[in-house]
Amino acid sequence: MTLKSSTSPKSHIPPLASLRAFEATVRLGGFARAATELSVSTSAVSHQIRGLEDLLGARLLERSTGLGGIGLTEAGASLLPAVSHALSLLEEACSQVKGVPKKLTVAANGSFSSMWLARRLAEFSARYPETPLNAITLDGDPDFARHEVDVAIVHIHVDKVRADDLVLFREEVFPVCAPELHPFASKAVCRCRLLQETHENAPEFEWRNWKAQFGLPSDFDTKIVRYSGFSQVLGAAIGGAGIALGRLPLIEADLRSGRLMRLFPDLSRPASWCFVLRTAPERRHKLLEPLIEFLRLEAALPAAQVRSSAVAAGV
Structure with a gap:
């Protein structure tokens, strides 16, 4: 089949390489770490992001925040969730084509993980054996993008519960x-x-x-x-x-x-204190909702039974 040339206007979507460089730099907290992940030089990452900024006509990163760190500008903070979500969707689609399912990552503190969560995650995994499940130990609210976390169970004071938190239990x-x-x-x-x-x-x-x-x-x-x-x-x-x-x-x-x-x-x-569920705004794994519902049901049972x-x- 011969593909016909398109007469539609030129796409305003920047090159994928520049978007990947931008997302990795923010998630990993620096150009050098992003370069290592992307298997390119540090200067190549910097060049990609400069090109992205020129193309969009906006500064995305602040490069003088302390000891050589980087920070997001208002424009960068606006762009990042969409870029992260798009790359996540691409990763999942490519994984499906290759026959390698995208992993589902859950984070919680050590005590909660070992005493309540670990066994339940194993039970959930048994229901969906085709999907790799990754459990990591983190204290406090994680950096969802940097740690590539889909859902976190966070131990917080009851006065700190946010409107978008799902309270698992007090x-x-x-x-x-x-x-x-x-x-x-x-x-x-x-x-x-x-x-x-x-x-x-x-x-x-x-x-x-x-x-x-x-x-x-x-x-x-x-x-x-x-x-x-x-x-x-x-x-x-x-x-x-x-x-x-x-x-x-x-x-x-x-x-x-x-x-x-x-x-x-x-x-x-x-x-x-209570335990709340928080999800990554830019990561939407296909099993995220089933996992949340499973944990909600599990949290509703134990106290009365005990x-x-x-x-x-x-x-």
């Missing part, structure tokens, strides 16, 4: 301990070692805010062992080292298995 806090310690601990909290996580802006994670409720003595602070992360607190509690302030749903599996027990079945407080199990066991 944590629930209550005292827990190992089964062998439970008979003694439930009657004499003040005589037990207290395990505590260091966490900013979360008063419910600190034993001093439970002092009156348990009648803790004035010198109770000497009984506290402080840890930098919740995984350490959890390990110590499961090992029978003392009483911890557990966080549901992170301890869901430990309550189900009996490795941990609630000290008092009806005693709990809502946490100051409470029912605890009541049935007389915990």
